[in-house]
Amino acid sequence: MKLLKTLALTTAVAAALFTAPAMSQERIALVVKSLGNGFFDAAAKGAEKAAQEIGGIEVIYTGPTSATAEGQIEIVNSLIAQQVEAIAISANDPDALVPALKKAMDRGIKVLSWDSGVAEDGRMLHLNPSDTDLIGETIIKLAADYLPEGGDVAILSASSTATNQNAWIEAAKKVLPEKFPNINLVSVVYGDDDSVKSTNEAKGLISSYPDLDAIIAPTTVGVVAAAQVVTDENLIGKVNVTGLALPSEFKQFIDNGASQAVALWNPIDLGYSAVYLAHQLIEGTEAAPGATFSIGEVGEITLDDTNSAAMAAPFQFDKSNIEEFSKIY
């Protein structure tokens, strides 16, 4: 009984001590698909930069260990409990997170998605890194630019349920017959953003299609795995690896010739823009079709009918500029 009393007392004291913390700062949570990913670490850097520019903002950079919707929901629950002012999320699943994010909005938290979107019900606005059609075209163009005679290409994607990868591949398929008639897409395989699985899938592509000219991997994990396979199997010059890659992770493969060029939007700008948008939502800017938001030095976006907007076009890295960008992210 005495133990119980002591316990009750200590908890009460703890509660009293901590229920009124300093609330001077705006806390914006940057929730990513999974931690330990260079892309998202770069986004967090951009978010910090925006926070410093605006002032009075604390960025909470967080995400699950494995890229699952259930893991992100646990994190959203803990952010709701912490009563953060805004959640900016790159979602592992567009639908499964909707109930949890709705609950967040019900409790007065501003919610926006960036990079990988959430269905309209679950967020106030969505920031696309780029335009889906433009990315679809860019990933094919990256391969086609170095195949003047045309040839066979294959796509090594992330998981089969990844929202953005699937949208880009759809866009790529649409643009193929119109703009790249001599490029032949022979297969789409899924490496689940896992190095080992991506490596195996890349090896599988090479053995199944001996005439393959290029592997397009619109994922930072897959593109490194594919380039490593091409390097290890002495196929440099025969199979060109391209896609979306993080310059610092990929520099060695541009240097050794396994890849001619890759592209990516700037994740730093993405995290930076997300914080600017979150801040404006907190300040009371209404997210509605046609509304304009400033995203600092990146520019300005205008929301479309679905309350989403594109940040910028993908940026190409090749021998001329990879050195410089590999130092940034």
Add this chain to the structure above:
Amino acid sequence: MTDTTHEARHIPDRIDTPLRAAIFSWPVLLLVVAIALFVLNSFASPYFLSPWSLSDATFNFTEKAIIALAMALLIISGEIDLSVASIIALASTMMGLALQLGVGTPGLVAIGIVTGLFCGVFNGFLVTRLGLPSIVVTIGTMSFFRGISFIVLGDQAFKGYPASFDFFGQGYVWWVVSFEFVLFLVCAVIYYVLLHRTNFGRHVFVIGNNPMAARFSGVRVERVKFFLFCLTGLMSGIAAVLLTSRLASTRPSIALGWELEVVTMVVLGGVSILGGSGSIQGVVLAAFIMGLVTFGLGLLNVPGIVMSIFIGTLLIFVIALPIVFRMLRERRS
């Protein structure tokens, strides 16, 4: 060595007095850990001690804990089911398919539960009728059940569950007390009675300790095990209804990797992984402990990988502690 009186030859009925045994029992140890974590969390984060926070926290472990109840019985009997997470995926997919055909909420719930039960029957049949090792069978069905979901769904999702279906995974029975949580507590009581207060429960323990002796004592070993697989399937089906409702959608990657979290919960709860011993109280407390740890660390925005390390350490610590105690005691005597 001098006093070889008859007292030295006396074999005690129990090694410890009942009180001592109760104090050093696993559930009590877990209870102490749970209370300590609760107090620590209250100190560590100002947001922990709020009814809504605690209520939100329960959602993180309830579905897994519901499966863990049945899994505990299965592991005590010396078997294991690693396909539980895949059963969730398949049951959720079947519910999604039924939704496309216009089935209403009661039908969806029934289909989810029956699919789970059917998967359990399938596992049970392979293990008890064909005599295959359960770990091999359920690793197989783990890929098989989820594989079917992938074939049905590919990269698509089922969504648009009716609003009345939301209740199971998002609804509240009273104030902050969620339906899921109440269901878990009710199930925990049922499983407590089943394991600790019935002949069936005694049979489960006997089978886990010595299946041969159990058989010679007239226990219908295969039938009991078959029933336990069905129960585990059934609970996975129930968990599938709750999780699908909470996510309001179905994807083939639903509940990926949950089987290990469920087994962790059971082992942390003091169930011997070799079978033969364990308690429902322990498993329930372990569920709370895992919930407290993940939510508490989540409030401090500790990265997930650190959380995994913490859970791993906790598991080794809680398992090693009694063994270390016993070694120390033996050395002293």
